Structure formats: structure tokens, C-alpha cells
Amino acid sequence: MIRLFFATDIHGSEVCWRKFLNAGAFYRATVLILGGDMTGKALIPIVLDRGRWEVVFRDDRHVLETEEEVRAMEDRIAARGYYAVRVSREEMTALQGDAARVEALFAETMQRTLERWLDLAEEKLRGQHLRCFVCPGNDDRFEVDELIGRSRVVELAEGRVIDLGGVEMISTGWSNPTPWQTYRECPEEDLRTRIEQMARGLRAPQQSVFNLHCPPYRSQLDEAPALDQDLRPLYGGQAVRPVGSTAVRDAIEQYQPVLSLHGHIHEARGAARLGRTLALNPGSSYETGVLQGALVEVDPGGVRSYMLVAG
Amino acid sequence: MAGETAGYFVRRATGLVRAWSGFDAFIYAFFSVNFVTLGMYIMSFGPFVPKGHLLPAAVITGVLVTFLVIVYAGLIAAMPRAGGDYVWQSRILGGGIAFVLAVTGWWFILWHWVPIYGNILSIQFFGPILATLGRPAAAQWFGTPSGIFVSSLVVLAFVSYYIAIGMEGYARIQKACFWGGLVGLAVVFLLLLVGSQPQFQQAFNREAVRLFGASGDVYAQTLEASTKYGFTPPPFGAMPLGPSILLIPMLVFYLLWPNWGATLYGEVRGASDYRRVFSGMFWGLWVTVALSVVFFLLVAKTMGWHFYLAANSNYWATIYDPKNAPTLAVPLWPYPALLATWLVNNRAFQLIVLLLMSLWFWGWSGTVFLSSTRVIFAAAFDRVLPEWAASVSPKRHVPTGALVLMVVPSVVVSYLYAYQPGFATLTLDATLVIAVTYLGSVFAATIFPWRRSQLYASSPAARYKVAGLPLISVAGVITIAFLLFNLWKWVTDATYGVNNRQSGYYMLILYALALVIYIIARVVRSRQGIDLARIHAQIPVE
Numbered sequence: 001m002i003r004l005f006f007a008t009d010i011h012g013s014e015v016c017w018r019k020f021l022n023a024g025a026f027y028r029a030t031v032l033i034l035g036g037d038m039t040g041k042a043l044i045p046i047v048l049d050r051g052r053w054e055v056v057f058r059d060d061r062h063v064l065e066t067e068e069e070v071r072a073m074e075d076r077i078a079a080r081g082y083y084a085v086r087v088s089r090e091e092m093t094a095l096q097g098d099a100a101r102v103e104a105l106f107a108e109t110m111q112r113t114l115e116r117w118l119d120l121a122e123e124k125l126r127g128q129h130l131r132c133f134v135c136p137g138n139d140d141r142f143e144v145d146e147l148i149g150r151s152r153v154v155e156l157a158e159g160r161v162i163d164l165g166g167v168e169m170i171s172t173g174w175s176n177p178t179p180w181q182t183y184r185e186c187p188e189e190d191l192r193t194r195i196e197q198m199a200r201g202l203r204a205p206q207q208s209v210f211n212l213h214c215p216p217y218r219s220q221l222d223e224a225p226a227l228d229q230d231l232r233p234l235y236g237g238q239a240v241r242p243v244g245s246t247a248v249r250d251a252i253e254q255y256q257p258v259l260s261l262h263g264h265i266h267e268a269r270g271a272a273r274l275g276r277t278l279a280l281n282p283g284s285s286y287e288t289g290v291l292q293g294a295l296v297e298v299d300p301g302g303v304r305s306y307m308l309v310a311g
Numbered sequence: 312m313a314g315e316t317a318g319y320f321v322r323r324a325t326g327l328v329r330a331w332s333g334f335d336a337f338i339y340a341f342f343s344v345n346f347v348t349l350g351m352y353i354m355s356f357g358p359f360v361p362k363g364h365l366l367p368a369a370v371i372t373g374v375l376v377t378f379l380v381i382v383y384a385g386l387i388a389a390m391p392r393a394g395g396d397y398v399w400q401s402r403i404l405g406g407g408i409a410f411v412l413a414v415t416g417w418w419f420i421l422w423h424w425v426p427i428y429g430n431i432l433s434i435q436f437f438g439p440i441l442a443t444l445g446r447p448a449a450a451q452w453f454g455t456p457s458g459i460f461v462s463s464l465v466v467l468a469f470v471s472y473y474i475a476i477g478m479e480g481y482a483r484i485q486k487a488c489f490w491g492g493l494v495g496l497a498v499v500f501l502l503l504l505v506g507s508q509p510q511f512q513q514a515f516n517r518e519a520v521r522l523f524g525a526s527g528d529v530y531a532q533t534l535e536a537s538t539k540y541g542f543t544p545p546p547f548g549a550m551p552l553g554p555s556i557l558l559i560p561m562l563v564f565y566l567l568w569p570n571w572g573a574t575l576y577g578e579v580r581g582a583s584d585y586r587r588v589f590s591g592m593f594w595g596l597w598v599t600v601a602l603s604v605v606f607f608l609l610v611a612k613t614m615g616w617h618f619y620l621a622a623n624s625n626y627w628a629t630i631y632d633p634k635n636a637p638t639l640a641v642p643l644w645p646y647p648a649l650l651a652t653w654l655v656n657n658r659a660f661q662l663i664v665l666l667l668m669s670l671w672f673w674g675w676s677g678t679v680f681l682s683s684t685r686v687i688f689a690a691a692f693d694r695v696l697p698e699w700a701a702s703v704s705p706k707r708h709v710p711t712g713a714l715v716l717m718v719v720p721s722v723v724v725s726y727l728y729a730y731q732p733g734f735a736t737l738t739l740d741a742t743l744v745i746a747v748t749y750l751g752s753v754f755a756a757t758i759f760p761w762r763r764s765q766l767y768a769s770s771p772a773a774r775y776k777v778a779g780l781p782l783i784s785v786a787g788v789i790t791i792a793f794l795l796f797n798l799w800k801w802v803t804d805a806t807y808g809v810n811n812r813q814s815g816y817y818m819l820i821l822y823a824l825a826l827v828i829y830i831i832a833r834v835v836r837s838r839q840g841i842d843l844a845r846i847h848a849q850i851p852v853e
Contacts, residue, residue: 011324015765019850026850041324056318060774080769082319095320102320139324175325182323220703224326226479231328235482236335236591266326270692270701288390288766290402291850297840305840308692310402311850 001304002164005029007293008213008263009137009284012040012110013081017117019291019311021124021132026311027295030130031164033157035263036137036173036213038117039110039144042082043102046070049089081286083109111143118151125153131164133157137173137213137263138184157211159194161201166300167258168208170198175214175264176245179231192247205255206276207300215262216249218242219272221281224265240267252277258302261294269308278303285310333587335482338489340569340595343678346602347496347671348431349565351647354603358542358624359806360557364550366607368558372566373600375559375793378786379749380596382756383570384589385783389759389770391584395682396752397689401847403755403762407833410695411825416748417686418716419821423738424679425470425721426728429463432676434644436669437462442643443652443661447523451642456729463725466676467718473677474684475709481677488674495667496602499651503609506654511613514653518641525640530618536637537621540628547607547616560800560807564742567749569596571678585771606647614650680717687713693846695832737817739808743801744818750794757787 005023010016017038024032046055046064053064055073058080064070070086077084085105087095095102125132135157136144148156155162157171172194174184186194195212202208215221222244225233233239243265252260252274260274262281269283269292282292291311297304321327344350357365386399396417400409433453441450452458473481506514512530519529545551569592610619622645628636643649648668652661688710691701702712727734760767760781767773767781775782801807802815833843 015852018852022850022852026848027845037325041321041327043320043322045318045320058771061318076769079765103322106320106322178325180323180325180327182325218708220701225328227328232332233328234335235479235486236332236337236339238335238339239479239482240477241479264325270688271698272703273698285390287769289769290390290766295845307694307841307846309846309848310398311848 001297001299002031002167003027003029003295003297004031004033004164004209005293005295006033006035006211006261006280007282007291008035008261009037009266010034010286010291011037011081011139011284012078012083012113013286013289014075014078014117015289016081016286016291018120020293021121023291023293023311024125024128024130024132027309029295032130032132033169033211033261034132034134035211035261036135037139037263038134038136039114039140040081040083041139043106043109044077044082044084045087045092045095046073046084047087047089047092053086055084078113079289083113085109107141107143110141111147114144114147118147118154121154122152131155133162133169133171133211135171135173135211135213136184138175138178138182140173141183159198161198164209167298168202168204169211170195170202170208171211172198173213176243176247178243179227188245188247191245192250195247195251199251199255202255204300205257208255208257209298210252210255210257210260210277212245212248212251212260212262214248214264215244215268215281216252216260216272216274216279217244217246219244219249219274219279220270221262221268221272221279222265223268225267249274252279258300259296259298271306271308276302278306280306280308282308333590335486336588336591337594337598338486339482340571340592341598342485342489342595342671342675343568343571344566344595344599345671345675346565346599346606347492347648347668348428348435348675349568350599350603351435351606352431353561353564355623355644356561356627357558358544358620358627360554360561361542361544362551362554363558364545364547364555365558365562366604367550367552367555368562369566369600369603369607371556372559372562373596375789376563376566376569376596377593378789378793379567379753380569380589380592381786382753382783382790384585384592385770385772385775385786386752386756386759387588388585388772389767395685395689396748397686400751400755401693402766403759404751406693406695406843406847407829408751410690410693410829411822412748412751413686414690414825414828415821416745416751417682419720419824420741420744421679421683421717422720422724423728423741425466426459426463426725426735427738427741428466428676428679429459429725429728432466432672433459433462435646435648436665436672438643439646439649439665440662440669442522442649443658443665445522445658447642454643460725460729463729464722466679467721467725469673469676470680471714471718474680474714475707477708478681485674485677488670491667492670492674495648495664495670498664499648499668500605500609502651502654503613506613506651508613508615510654511615511650514656515641515650517656518653523641529640532640533625534618534621537624540624540635540637542621542624544617544620547611557800557804557806560797560804563746563797566596566599567742567746569593571682585775610647613654614647619645619647680714683717684710684713687716694836694841694843695829733813736808736811737814740814740818743798743809744821746794746797750791750798753787753790753794757784757791760784 046053074084132154162169222242223240224243226239226241260279266284272279280294282294296306397413437453438450516529519525652664688701690696700712704711772783777785
């Protein structure tokens with residue numbers, strides 16, 4: 001029997017990444033899977049101005065006098081899932097008027113952070129009898145795959161059929177279109193083809209695990225805040241709408257894997273049954289430093305037990 | 312890129328939404344602290360504290376509930392999207408305590424709110440509308456056990472419909488009801504503003520005679536009957552603080568809920584989210600308090616403060632002290648909106664205003680099961696409840712499991728409320744049990760900065776301090792004192808109707824039931840290899 005721990009959507013939170021690496025020992029899991037969207041969404045410049053550092057973090061303006069204060073702020077920013085960068089006042093001014101420059105800085109910072117994360121993984125996981133998989137999600141740039149591909153302890157799951165030890169797993173971090181036009185999103189038909197290609201490579205689809213970042217449409221695991229045209233939540237954030245993928249739903253209903261693992265919609269933590277398939281979305285509270293996840297015991301006969309945890 | 316002027320940059324990424332409308336959040340809080348359905352209902356119990364005055368009591372309650380708002384805003388901003396009291400308490404106090412407090416406060420006790428909603432529907436909708444349509448017997452029937460039971464079933468049908476159509480559909484209906492209800496209330500206030508007391512007396516006498524066959528000066532008879540019954544309130548201008556404070560445990564029946572169902576979305580912002588969520592609840596509370604004050608002033612001016620209290624005293628005497636109660640010339644609950652419409656001698660106008668006022672009920676009624684459904688789902692996902700409790704029908708997308716767990720017991724409780732003598736008093740625990748749940752969350756919030764220091768430090772609430780202490784903890788201590796005062800009064804003072812052995816046993820049964828469910832879940836899940844204690848255990852960071 002495989003005891004796997006699945007988490008997703010940590011969006012650059014250093015605390016959550018560290019917890020993820022420790023989850024194997026903590027939950028006695030032999031397989032760790034990160035479902036996608038591991039990179040951060042925001043860049044926080046710490047601006048050097050006349051010998052002092054200034055930063056606006058979470059609506060508050062901070063003036064930092066010492067190196068210790070700057071480092072502490074960088075840690076706070078990283079814990080929250082954002083990237084801290086030290087820049088001069090002139091660089092800041094240049095960034096504010098140049099979207100391409102910001103994009104390049106994002107890419108550079110993201111890469112540097114990810115390399116550090118993978119070094120940390122090497123340090124923590126080497127010698128442990130567990131396998132660790134990461135499947136970049138729709139919010140992750142394509143360079144992420146290459147970086148993970150270089151790791152000796154973290155395996156890239158995207159587009160592959162992986163034998164977890166009697167149970168096979170297919171993975172993709174691609175999603176159906178979102179209002180944000182992210183890196184890995186495509187029309188439902190393309191997503192269907194992408195899943196089909198992997199599913200055809202499975203020995204026994206009904207004994208497999210589907211690790212698909214986007215949740216199935218109308219499964220409760222895909223309920224996101226309803227937004228207006230300006231991306232403003234409607235009705236004070238109370239109203240929700242299903243935004244999952246029909247291709248993912250169809251694939252699950254067609255192949256009936258024992259387990260399907262999803263993320264993407266942070267608010268929609270839950271479990272659902274689609275035929276004989278148990279579908280899980282542990283949700284995400286990455287910004288609070290809480291690692292939400294799913295601990296599952298599974299074998300070819302099915303899911304023996306599962307638990308949605310918040311560590 | 313969005314945010315660059317604020318000093319940060321965001322990239323293309325899912326979920327980066329703009330700030331939601333604070334006004335929408337206000338509407339939600341405002342409708343939860345419902346001035347008409349809950350407010351006018353509980354204000355009518357004012358004569359039970361004869362020396363107290365509703366106006367200072369409402370203002371003081373507003374001040375004290377503001378601290379509750381501060382506490383909940385802090386929790387919401389620190390743990391957004393978490394799912395409310397159950398999850399907050401789970402993360403800070405542990406799963407067992409959280410389950411017991413949350414399921415009693417947000418699930419079991421809401422079965423008991425259904426007949427309360429049913430009763431309010433009877434006295435604020437069916438009774439006044441039927442009376443206005445010239446059907447006094449039918450209007451009175453809705454005050455009988457069968458009438459209240461039927462009203463409760465109507466409530467259940469509506470609430471089930473709201474859950475079936477989902478939050479977006481309900482929010483849309485609620486917003487329409489908000490505007491329609493406000494128009495109705497504005498008309499009522501306007502009538503009370505422009506009408507004089509002699510005009511009101513004349514209108515009251517006219518309608519009492521025409522609709523209910525009364526005779527003579529019914530207004531004066533109402534005052535005399537109440538004096539004879541032994542009720543002599545102080546004049547409106549006298550507002551003694553001490554006795555008025557004793558009204559607070561009553562007024563929390565409507566003013567304690569600005570945090571009902573509040574959630575927060577938004578990941579990049581910080582303090583502005585805290586302020587936004589605080590503002591929604593704060594203004595929801597204080598606009599209601601302000602409406603209450605205006606209402607008291609208008610009632611005193613046009614209806615006469617003594618008359619308002621006397622009419623209510625007489626009515627409740629027929630329910631709680633039927634042997635000694637005076638005979639009612641108008642045998643209906645003295646619904647202020649109905650009495651105000653009588654100032655215009657036109658049936659169609661009266662009907663339209665009453666229908667508009669009923670929107671306060673229809674827009675609000677969905678709130679009864681909203682939080683229950685969330686708690687049931689969260690407990691099922693935590694494996695404390697069976698998986699089917701969070702099941703959703705594939706075709707209609709209705710949470711059938713949660714609905715069954717809410718509706719079936721509510722039908723039984725509504726039946727007992729209507730037909731079982733004495734059972735109705737147990738529903739007076741409705742506020743008390745939720746206050747205990749709040750106490751759990753407020754206590755969790757008070758120790759939050761120390762118990763989950765890292766999580767607290769990263770939250771927007773951490774920037775607010777009072778004399779070096781976290782604001783959430785200072786507000787928490789004040790709120791705990793406030794809630795304990797209410798609990799103490801409810802448990803020790805007969806005025807509030809719950810300090811009896813039967814009520815105590817009943818509440819203990821509810822808490823024991825929750826505890827038993829949790830213990831069974833622990834044992835069953837343990838045999839399945841699931842350790843429920845691990846669900847909220849923190850993974851080490853280093």
C-alpha cells in the first residue's frame with residue numbers, strides 16, 4: 001500500500017515548501033506530490049534610499065535601518081509567498097515604467113528562489129526512502145520544468161506516466177482558460193487531448209491516480225468566487241461559481257481512476273465522488289503559512305483511507 | 312502591472328482579484344443584524360424589564376458588539392477562506408473543542424431557530440397581511456400552534472430553495488430584498504414622522520373596530536389594560552442606565568450577528584482587507600443601531616412610548632401569562648409596520664407597504680442554514696462526519712446530505728415547538744448556545760498571538776496594538792467579559808426565560824450529542840487508520 005501526501009498551490013511560500021519537505025517524515029508518507037503552482041505571485045521591492053531601506057508590505061510602509069531588519073523583512077515576505085528584491089530608488093523608478101523589466105526580474109528571482117528550494121530539498125530528502133514529485137501548475141513559468149528536471153531528489157511529473165509502486169499516476173498542471181491568461185492554460189479540447197495521451201499509456205486506468213491540477217467541473221472542488229468583468233468578487237465574496245474543467249471531469253468519468261488529485265481553486269477544499277473515483281482538493285492557505293494537504297493510503301484496489309490535513 | 316503604484320508588482324497568476332465591494336459586505340452584515348425581523352421582534356420583549364429603556368440598551372450593546380467585530384475581523388483577515396468558527400477554533404484550540412462548540416452553535420441550535428423564524432413569519436407576514444385583507448380569523452390562526460408549524464414549514468421550504476440555487480442566486484435575491492425592504496422601512500418611518508399622536512390614536516381605533524370588531528377608544532383601553540395588569544413603564548425621557556443594561560441580554564438576539572457568515576477573499580492585500588472586512592460588519596451593526604434609535608424616537612413621538620410598551624406587554628401576557636392577561640382589542644402581535652400603515656386609510660397602500668416590509672424576512676431567511684451547511688461540510692472533510700454529509704446531488708447540485716441533516720431535525724423541533732407545551736421556552740437557548748460558540752472563537756482569538764505566533768505575525772491584524780498589546784487580544788478580553796455577562800444573566804435571571812432545569816438539561820444533551828459524535832468519529836476513524844488528532848497538527852518548518 002502507498003501512503004502519499006499531496007499538497008498544492010503553495011505559490012512561493014517558503015514556509016509551506018519547508019513543511020512539504022518535512023511532510024514525509026511527519027505523516028509517515030512514502031510519496032510526496034506537489035500538485036502545482038509552486039511559484040510566487042508578487043514581487044516586493046525593498047528600496048534603498050539615502051542609506052535606509054523602504055518597503056511597502058501588505059499595505060504598510062516600513063523603513064528599515066539595519067541589515068538584520070532587512071533580512072527579517074525578507075523572511076516575512078518569503079514566508080508569505082512573495083519575492084523580496086533589493087533595488088535602488090533609480091531601479092525602482094525604472095521598474096515602474098517598464099513591464100518587460102519587471103517580467104525579467106520576476107523570472108530571475110523566481111529561478112534563484114527555486115534553485116535554493118531544490119537545494120533545500122536535496123538536503124532534506126537525500127537518504128529518505130520516499131519519492132517526491134512536482135508538477136508545475138498553470139501559474140508556473142515553463143523554466144520551472146527545466147529546473148526541476150535537474151534535481152536529483154525531486155522528480156518532474158508533468159506529462160508522464162509514473163509507477164508509484166503498483167499504482168500508476170499521470171499528471172498535468174495545465175488548466176482550462178482563466179481570466180488571468182496564465183502560462184499553462186488551453187482550451188478544453190486541448191486539455192482533453194493532453195490527458196488522453198497520458199491515459200492511453202496507463203496499464204490499468206481504473207487502478208491509477210490522476211494528478212490533474214485543474215479540478216473537474218461542477219464537482220464542488222472547483223467553486224471559486226464569482227467575479228465581475230473587473231475581476232472584483234461579487235456580493236462581498238459570498239457568491240461562488242464552478243470554474244473547473246469539463247475535460248478533466250470527462251476523463252475521470254471515462255477512466256474511473258481510484259483517486260484524482262486537484263488544486264487550482266484554493267477556496268474549494270473538499271472531497272467528492274465521481275463514480276468510483278475519489279476526487280480531492282486540499283485547497284490552499286499558503287499565505288498564512290499553513291500547508292493544507294491530503295494524506296491518502298491507496299493500492300490498486302482503491303483508496304484505503306484519506307484525510308485532508310492542515311499542517 | 313497591478314499593484315506597482317502601491318510598491319509591489321504582481322504577475323499573471325490565478326486568483327489575483329480586485330478588492331470586493333465593501334457595500335456588498337455591508338449588506339450581508341446588515342441583513343444578519345436584521346432590524347425588522349429580529350430587532351422589532353425582540354424589542355417587543357422590552358416590557359419584561361419594566362424599568363429598563365431600549366434606547367440606551369441598544370447603543371451600549373452596539374458599543375460592546377463592536378469589540379466582537381474587531382475580534383472577528385482579525386480572525387477573518389488572519390485565516391481567510393478558512394470556513395469560520397470551526398476552522399479557527401480547530402487551528403487554535405484543537406479539533407475536539409472546535410467540533411463540539413461549532414456543531415452545537417452552528418448546526419444543532421439552528422434547528423431551533425427555524426420555529427423562531429416561523430414565528431416571526433407568522434407575526435410579521437401572514438398575520439398582518441391576512442388582517443389587512445379582511446381575514447382576521449385567518450390572521451389569528453397563524454398565531455395558533457398549527458399556524459406556527461405551517462409557517463416553520465414555509466421557512467424550511469424557502470431556505471431549502473435558497474441552498475438549492477446556491478449562494479450567488481441567494482445573494483442576488485438578498486440584494487433585491489435589501490433595496491425593497493429599505494423602501495418599505497422608509498415609508499414606515501415617513502408615516503411615523505409626519506403623523507401625529509392624535510392621528511395615530513384615531514387610526515388605531517378605526518382599524519381595531521373595523522378589522523377586529525372592537526369598540527370605543529381602543530388606544531386608551533390598551534393603556535388601561537396594561538396598567539391594570541401591573542405594567543407601568545418610566546417615561547421615554549427617563550433612561551436609567553442600570554435597568555437598561557439588563558435589556559442587553561435580550562437585544563443581543565438581533566445585534567450579536569454582524570459577523571454571521573463573513574468571509575474574505577484576496578491574497579496580496581493586507582491591512583486594507585482587514586479594514587474592509589471590519590467596515591462591512593461595523594457599519595452593518597451601527598446602521599442598525601442608528602435605525603433602532605430613530606425608530607424609538609419616532610415611536611415615542613407618534614405612537615406614544617407608553618402605548619408601544621403597553622401593547623407589547625399585553626400581547627406577551629396572553630402568551631406567557633394567559634390566566635391574568637388582559638383581553639386584546641387587536642388580537643395580533645403589535646407589529647409596528649402594520650400600526651404605522653394604519654395612518655393611511657387605504658387597504659392597497661397598507662398591503663404594498665407590508666409586502667415591502669416582508670422583504671426583510673425573505674432576504675434574511677436564507678441565513679438560517681448558511682453557516683450550518685459550511686460547518687457540516689468542513690466536519691465531513693475533516694472525517695468527523697461521514698462522507699455523505701458533504702454529498703452533492705450530481706444533477707441538481709444540491710447539498711443533499713447537509714440539507715437532510717438540517718431539515719429533518721428542524722421539522723421535528725418545529726413540531727415540538729408548536730404542539731408540545733413548554734418546548735418553546737427551550738428555543739430561547741438559541742442565542743445562548745451561539746454565544747457559547749462565539750466565546751470559544753473569541754477565546755481562541757485572544758490567545759491567538761501567542762498560541763499561533765507565526766500565523767498571527769503574518770496577519771494584517773498584527774499591526775494593531777493597544778498599549779503594546781495585540782488589539783485582537785484586548786478586544787477579545789472585553790468581548791469575553793461581555794459574553795460572560797450575558798451568559799450569567801441568562802443562566803441566573805428568570806427574566807430571560809432560560810434559567811430553568813429543563814433548559815439546562817436540554818442544552819447539556821445538545822453538547823453531549825456533539826461530544827458523542829466526535830468520540831465515535833475518533834474511534835471509528837482510528838480503526839480505519841485515520842488519526843483525527845493529526846488533522847490540525849503543525850508540520851515542523853525546520
